[in-house]
Amino acid sequence: MADQAGRRPRLTPERIAQAAVALADRDGIEALTIRALADELGTKPMTLYHHVDGKERLLDLMVDRIFAEMEAPREDLDWREAIIARCRSVRAVLVSHPWSVPLLESRTAPGPELLRHHEAMLAALDRGGLPLPLMAHGYAILDSFVFGFALEEATLPAQGGEGMAEVAQDIAAAFDADAYPQLVRLTVDHVMKPGYSFGSSFDVGLGMILDGLVAAAQRAATPASA
Amino acid sequence: MADQAGRRPRLTPERIAQAAVALADRDGIEALTIRALADELGTKPMTLYHHVDGKERLLDLMVDRIFAEMEAPREDLDWREAIIARCRSVRAVLVSHPWSVPLLESRTAPGPELLRHHEAMLAALDRGGLPLPLMAHGYAILDSFVFGFALEEATLPAQGGEGMAEVAQDIAAAFDADAYPQLVRLTVDHVMKPGYSFGSSFDVGLGMILDGLVAAAQRAATPASA
DNA sequence: GTTGCGCTTCGTACTAAGTACGCCTAGCGT
DNA sequence: ACGCTAGGCGTACTTAGTACGAAGCGCAAC
Numbered sequence: 001m002a003d004q005a006g007r008r009p010r011l012t013p014e015r016i017a018q019a020a021v022a023l024a025d026r027d028g029i030e031a032l033t034i035r036a037l038a039d040e041l042g043t044k045p046m047t048l049y050h051h052v053d054g055k056e057r058l059l060d061l062m063v064d065r066i067f068a069e070m071e072a073p074r075e076d077l078d079w080r081e082a083i084i085a086r087c088r089s090v091r092a093v094l095v096s097h098p099w100s101v102p103l104l105e106s107r108t109a110p111g112p113e114l115l116r117h118h119e120a121m122l123a124a125l126d127r128g129g130l131p132l133p134l135m136a137h138g139y140a141i142l143d144s145f146v147f148g149f150a151l152e153e154a155t156l157p158a159q160g161g162e163g164m165a166e167v168a169q170d171i172a173a174a175f176d177a178d179a180y181p182q183l184v185r186l187t188v189d190h191v192m193k194p195g196y197s198f199g200s201s202f203d204v205g206l207g208m209i210l211d212g213l214v215a216a217a218q219r220a221a222t223p224a225s226a
Numbered sequence: 227m228a229d230q231a232g233r234r235p236r237l238t239p240e241r242i243a244q245a246a247v248a249l250a251d252r253d254g255i256e257a258l259t260i261r262a263l264a265d266e267l268g269t270k271p272m273t274l275y276h277h278v279d280g281k282e283r284l285l286d287l288m289v290d291r292i293f294a295e296m297e298a299p300r301e302d303l304d305w306r307e308a309i310i311a312r313c314r315s316v317r318a319v320l321v322s323h324p325w326s327v328p329l330l331e332s333r334t335a336p337g338p339e340l341l342r343h344h345e346a347m348l349a350a351l352d353r354g355g356l357p358l359p360l361m362a363h364g365y366a367i368l369d370s371f372v373f374g375f376a377l378e379e380a381t382l383p384a385q386g387g388e389g390m391a392e393v394a395q396d397i398a399a400a401f402d403a404d405a406y407p408q409l410v411r412l413t414v415d416h417v418m419k420p421g422y423s424f425g426s427s428f429d430v431g432l433g434m435i436l437d438g439l440v441a442a443a444q445r446a447a448t449p450a451s452a
Numbered sequence: 453g454t455t456g457c458g459c460t461t462c463g464t465a466c467t468a469a470g471t472a473c474g475c476c477t478a479g480c481g482t
Numbered sequence: 483a484c485g486c487t488a489g490g491c492g493t494a495c496t497t498a499g500t501a502c503g504a505a506g507c508g509c510a511a512c
Contacts, residue, residue, distance in 0.1 A: 011460090033498060044462050046500075051460095055499065102328040105381045110397065115406060122408035132416045140378065140424060141431035145367070148374020152366065155331045171336065180341055182348035190358045198366060205367035208438025209431070216434075237489085259469060270491050272471075277489090281470065 011043065013051050017061035021097070024062070029099035059103060064111030066100045069093045072120035079128035080210055086121065087146045087206055094150035101154045104147070130217050138213045145209060149202055156198060164192055237269065239277050243287035247323070250288070255325035285329060290337030292326045295319045298346035305354040306436055312347065313372045313432055320376035327380045330373070356443050364439045371435060375428055382424060390418055 019041050024032045034055060038045045052058045071089035073082035094101055118139075125135045168187045177184055190196060245267050250258045260281060264271045278284045297315035299308035320327055344365075351361045394413045403410055416422060 034500080035498070045498090046463080046502095047461050049500070102331045105328045105377050108381055115397070115409065119406045119409050122412060126408060132412065136412060136416055136422075137427045137430045140375070140427035141371070141434065144374035144378055144427075144431065145371045146374070147377060148370035148372070149366070151331050151373060151377065152370055155334055171341070180345045182352060183341065183345050186348060186358065186362060190362055196362075201363045201366035201370075204363050204442075205370065205435070205438075208367065208435055208442075211438060211441075212431075212434025215437075216430075260471080261469070271469090272492080273490050275471070 011041065011047065011051050013061055014065075016041065016048060016051055017058065017065050020058055020062050021065055024099050025097060029103070060107050060109050060111065063100065063103055063107050064113045066093060066097055066104070067111065067113040067117055070117060072117050073124035075120075075123070079124045082124045082127075083121070083142070083210065084203075084206060086124070087142065088202075090146050091150050091153075091202060094147070095153055098154035101147075101151050125213075128213070128217070130213060131220055134213060134217055134220065137216075138209075141209055141213075142206075145205055149205065153198065164196075168192065237267065237273065237277050239287055240291075242267065242274060242277055243284065243291050246284055246288050247291055250325050251323060255329070286333050286335050286337065289326065289329055289333045290339045292319060292323055292330070293337065293339040293343055296343060298343050299350035301346075301349070305350045308350045308353075309347070309368070309436065310429075310432060312350070313368065314428075316372050317376050317379075317428060320373070321379055324380035327373075327377050351439075354439070354443070356439060357446055360439060360443055360446065363442075364435075367435055367439075368432075371431055375431065379424065390422075394418065 016037070020032055020037055023037060023040055027036075034045045034048060038048055041048075048058075052061065070093045071086060073079075073086040075082070077085065121139060121142075122135060125138050130138055164187075168191075172184070242263070246258055246263055249263060249266055253262075260271045260274060264274055267274075274284075278287065296319045297312060299305075299312040301308070303311065347365055347368075348361060351364050356364055390413075394417075398410070
């Protein structure tokens with residue numbers, strides 16, 4: 001079949017996962033079909049099955065690839081700075097692959113990248129001097145917040161600015177605006193003002209949680225006093 | 227066809243959505259097919275299309291049904307108590323319908339129940355005396371945390387106790403345990419101890435965020451001073 | 453150099469699931 | 483009584499995942 005004479009790009013699971021991520025970025029996750037992916041890679045559907053075990057496995061690989069893009073907390077920074085940088089990185093990655101957010105949950109199999117990530121995160125919390133129970137809490141709380149935030153961002157119809165007004169219009173039209181006074185007030189007097197950005201709440205929340213952890217650690221360190 | 231003589235249960239979108247939720251609870255979301263749902267309702271696939279516009283719409287309805295189960299903040303409680311109760315309720319609902327968490331994100335169309343919820347939540351924050359910008363932050367941060375937490379809970383292979391040990395075993399076996407000292411320490415010395423529960427971090431995180439909001443409000447109220 | 457083995461590659465085709473089309477029936481207002 | 487409309491459903495088309503087995507190609511031992 002006059003196939004580019006011998007030079008096979010050698011399909012590998014990684015290469016396939018990479019192409020799948022690119023395809024999802026470009027056309028959306030629902031456009032990611034085995035056939036489309038095969039086309040993209042210049043091969044045929046069934047060929048892919050010799051490298052990945054099925055679509056579920058492929059999704060697992062994609063998820064781990066997403067985790068690989070996230071910058072783990074650096075060891076050369078102050079623990080708090082390291083954690084903030086890491087959380088911002090996580091958010092940025094998730095925002096750049098919005099389709100991945102729902103995926104991250106449905107997959108339970110932790111890949112090596114995820115574990116590496118967990119480890120670095122725990123190490124940073126440890127450097128912060130948090131006792132073990134607080135490390136556990138801190139990690140759970142931080143990640144809940146970070147992923148939850150990214151999730152909301154990915155879902156939001158609009159992030160602010162023009163689109164926002166339209167959405168607000170639609171909602172107000174579809175339902176009785178008078179029934180939702182706070183919602184209206186928030187939208188008109190704050191969200192639709194120039195300069196508003198949903199994303200600005202991210203750093204605020206992050207700061208609150210870190211402050212809370214530090215305070216809790218101090219409280220724990222103090223032997224016993226009201 | 228000897229059809230129970232005249233007594234039609236009168237299919238409605240609500241009834242269908244309810245049956246769909248029940249089916250997803252029982253057999254998992256992947257078992258929710260139009261055909262299975264029709265069987266469950268004692269009808270045929272195409273009949274459903276006279277009441278819901280397609281599977282996407284059905285999922286929207288299901289999501290709004292989930293929101294309807296969540297207890298909105300009560301007006302007769304102290305604002306902080308009301309918010310805590312509401313957040314716990316949200317978490318409880320999501321945990322009881324774990325399949326719904328990934329769904330909540332992929333659907334962008336806000337249903338009436340969701341709006342009602344937002345409204346009540348904002349009202350509670352308002353009662354707390356938070357200025358508008360802090361209300362916006364507070365809501366974004368709280369919901370990010372609450373949904374993020376539920377999301378992690380829904381994903382977690384095990385919540386603690388027996389299952390945990392197995393999972394840890396698997397991970398340790400699959401990868402090099404020595405490469406993840408913090409992870410090992412956390413698992414062995416904390417997570418696998420009796421009494422550990424991932425869920426306990428929920429109230430802790432909630433408290434930190436609320437404390438942070440109150441502190442920020444106080445700071446905002448103070449004219450200007452370091 | 454030839455042959456054989458195994459890793460890829462892929463053509464074919466089956467299955468599951470969403471859903472368009474159009475017929476059929478029952479009830480109801482005129 | 484009649485036809486109109488809404489709801490129910492049989493049929494069949496389409497998309498997508500994937501099982502099965504044959505065809506192609508490189509390498510190692512003969």
